[in-house]
Amino acid sequence: MLKKLVLLFILISTSSFSQSNWQKFKKLSPSKRMWVLFHPFKAEKAQIISKEAYRVADSIKNSPLLDGDASGGQVDAFRHAFWIASLRQEIGKNAARSLGKAHEKENYRTYKKNKLEDGTIPDKIATTMDLFNNEIGLSLSKNNTKSSKIGLIYKVINAIHSGKLKVIKKDNNGNFLTCKNTSISQESLKGKWKNNKCLVNSNYKK
Incomplete structure (x- = not known):
C-alpha cells in the first residue's frame, strides 16, 4: 500500500x-x-469508458430495443453489462471486476445516506442484480479486443433478450413484486437494505 x-x-x-x-x-x-x-494508470481510461457507457444506456432507454426501465429493468441490466464488457476490453478482466465491486460498495454508502442512485435508493437485491450482470458483461468481451461498439451493444441486448441477465420483478405499472407475485408497497421498502423484491431472468414477461 x-x-x-x-x-x-x-x-x-x-x-x-x-x-x-x-x-x-x-x-x-x-x-x-x-x-x-x-x-493509477487505468483510472482515467476507466472514467472515459464509464461516461460513454452511461451515455449509450441513456440512448438505449429512449429506443424500443429494451423495456426503457433504467431502475431494475432491462436498461439497468444493459448499463452494467455493457459498462463492464467495455472496461474489460480496455483495462482487463480483473480491474474491470474490481471496479464493479467498488461501485456496489459505494451504493451501500448511498443507501445509508438515504440518497438516490438511478432514481431509487439502492438496496441489497439491486446490488445482487448489478454484480450478476457485471459477471455476464465480463463474459461478453475479452481483454485487449477491439470489438466494435455497435457489435458489443447488440451482443448485450441479445443476451438480455435470451434471459442471460437479471432484472427486478415488476408489474405492468412498475410496482415491485415478490417472487410470489405479491405487490410490494413503497412504504414497506423505506429504510430497508433487505426486502422482498425478486430477481428474474431478463426476458421475463410481465
Whole structure:
C-alpha cells in the first residue's frame, strides 16, 4: 500500500495528474479511491469508458430495443453489462471486476445516506442484480479486443433478450413484486437494505 501511495503523490506532482483530477479523486467514495490507488494508470481510461457507457444506456432507454426501465429493468441490466464488457476490453478482466465491486460498495454508502442512485435508493437485491450482470458483461468481451461498439451493444441486448441477465420483478405499472407475485408497497421498502423484491431472468414477461 505504501508503494501505491508514493506512486499517487508522484502522479499528483506531474502533469499526468492535474489539480482537477485531484479534486475528482477526493470526491470519490473510499472504495473507488482505493481502486484508483491500485490502478493509477487505468483510472482515467476507466472514467472515459464509464461516461460513454452511461451515455449509450441513456440512448438505449429512449429506443424500443429494451423495456426503457433504467431502475431494475432491462436498461439497468444493459448499463452494467455493457459498462463492464467495455472496461474489460480496455483495462482487463480483473480491474474491470474490481471496479464493479467498488461501485456496489459505494451504493451501500448511498443507501445509508438515504440518497438516490438511478432514481431509487439502492438496496441489497439491486446490488445482487448489478454484480450478476457485471459477471455476464465480463463474459461478453475479452481483454485487449477491439470489438466494435455497435457489435458489443447488440451482443448485450441479445443476451438480455435470451434471459442471460437479471432484472427486478415488476408489474405492468412498475410496482415491485415478490417472487410470489405479491405487490410490494413503497412504504414497506423505506429504510430497508433487505426486502422482498425478486430477481428474474431478463426476458421475463410481465
